[in-house]
Amino acid sequence: MRNAIGYFIHHQGRGHAERAAAIVGALGPDTPVTLFSARDDIFPPLPAWARVQLLPSLFEAAGPTPEGLASARTPPTLHCAPLGWDQITDAVATLVRWFHEARPALFITDVSAELAQLARIASIPCVPVLQHGDRDDPGHMAAYEGAVGILAPYAAELEQPGRPPWMQDMIFHAGGLGVAPEALDKTAARAALGIDPDADLVLVIAGGGGEGTPAPPLSIGARAEPDSLWITIGAVTDAWHDTPPGNLQHRGWVDDASRWVAAADRIISSTGNTTVHTVAAAGRPWIVVPEWRYFDEQRWKARMLGEAGTAVFADGWPASAAAWSGLWEQARSLDLQKQKSLVDPHAAQRTAEWLRHLIARSWGEAPRSAPVLRAIAS
Numbered sequence: 392m393r394n395a396i397g398y399f400i401h402h403q404g405r406g407h408a409e410r411a412a413a414i415v416g417a418l419g420p421d422t423p424v425t426l427f428s429a430r431d432d433i434f435p436p437l438p439a440w441a442r443v444q445l446l447p448s449l450f451e452a453a454g455p456t457p458e459g460l461a462s463a464r465t466p467p468t469l470h471c472a473p474l475g476w477d478q479i480t481d482a483v484a485t486l487v488r489w490f491h492e493a494r495p496a497l498f499i500t501d502v503s504a505e506l507a508q509l510a511r512i513a514s515i516p517c518v519p520v521l522q523h524g525d526r527d528d529p530g531h532m533a534a535y536e537g538a539v540g541i542l543a544p545y546a547a548e549l550e551q552p553g554r555p556p557w558m559q560d561m562i563f564h565a566g567g568l569g570v571a572p573e574a575l576d577k578t579a580a581r582a583a584l585g586i587d588p589d590a591d592l593v594l595v596i597a598g599g600g601g602e603g604t605p606a607p608p609l610s611i612g613a614r615a616e617p618d619s620l621w622i623t624i625g626a627v628t629d630a631w632h633d634t635p636p637g638n639l640q641h642r643g644w645v646d647d648a649s650r651w652v653a654a655a656d657r658i659i660s661s662t663g664n665t666t667v668h669t670v671a672a673a674g675r676p677w678i679v680v681p682e683w684r685y686f687d688e689q690r691w692k693a694r695m696l697g698e699a700g701t702a703v704f705a706d707g708w709p710a711s712a713a714a715w716s717g718l719w720e721q722a723r724s725l726d727l728q729k730q731k732s733l734v735d736p737h738a739a740q741r742t743a744e745w746l747r748h749l750i751a752r753s754w755g756e757a758p759r760s761a762p763v764l765r766a767i768a769s
Contacts (some may be wrong), residue, residue: 523695569665593658597624610636648669652670
């Protein structure tokens with residue numbers, strides 16, 4: 392039976408690479424995996440049965456696009472498919488050559504709707520990774536409908552409405568896939584970070600996209616709670632009119648975000664996938680403020696967290712102390728055990744089992760009915 396897997400990983404951020412590393416490790420040495428990405432420095436340590444094949448970037452132009460090609464129409468079945476980019480030609484050639492030589496059992500894409508369609512055209516079974524957002528356009532739906540399975544790296548409780556029945560039948564949910572927060576209690580985390588063990592610590596996790604989290608709303612929130620310590624990690628944007636209080640500290644980018652999460656009493660964050668599952672695993676009163684992303688990805692995730700009763704969805708930054716107070720009142724009533732249940736500690740093993748079943752079924756060595764792959768109690 393064919394057993395090789397190809398795996399495309401978007402190089403922005405580390406969440407895609409962390410998911411891939413977790414899956415590869417769980418698949419084991421009988422399943423060789425070739426990881427295709429524009430960067431090879433984003434991966435955690437990989438096992439011997441995985442190798443990284445660098446691809447030219449599909450998303451950043453290497454030079455100016457000829458004017459006549461830049462104005463060409465793009466069909467609705469494509470998103471990022473500019474004309475005249477030599478690096479895209481080279482990347483596609485590399486992938487198709489590998490398809491021809493390796494004859495893989497499966498190709499996973501995290502994420503590119505175009506490469507999912509390329510695999511289907513090349514007659515290679517494909518599994519696209521599903522993200523939240525308004526992705527019912529022809530391009531995304533062609534990628535999903537042409538797949539043999541769809542991998543959702545979040546819990547079924549966070550699934551958004553509107554998926555057609557055929558798509559629901561294809562989705563495999565793996566909440567917290569690739570996220571492994573440090574197993575630290577609050578006391579140990581604070582000791583490691585030098586935080587007063589008795590402080591009321593509000594942690595603000597600023598995302599890495601866009602222009603960063605605005606500082607003025609945080610100053611308003613911190614000033615309204617003078618006996619609490621507000622600390623931000625990540626990118627925060629200053630404003631000339633901001634007057635930060637003394638109990639608000641900006642720490643910038645840190646290497647131990649999960650330790651800060653463990654140390655916190657309350658949390659405010661954007662809704663990137665890694666951030667969401669790191670916070671959920673800890674279980675804290677939690678306010679989510681989505682950042683702008685293509686297809687409203689973070690807004691949809693924040694909405695579903697709110698509807699599941701696992702976080703408070705703030706549709707924009709609070710502009711007054713009263714607004715902050717109202718959000719915190721809601722956050723204190725959240726079900727923290729339900730929050731923690733969004734993260735399956737066995738997500739990688741379950742995903743590997745599902746992928747092995749897909750391969751066997753696709754190539755005629757297993758029944759078409761899917762196995763029952765429920766979360767294993769920790």
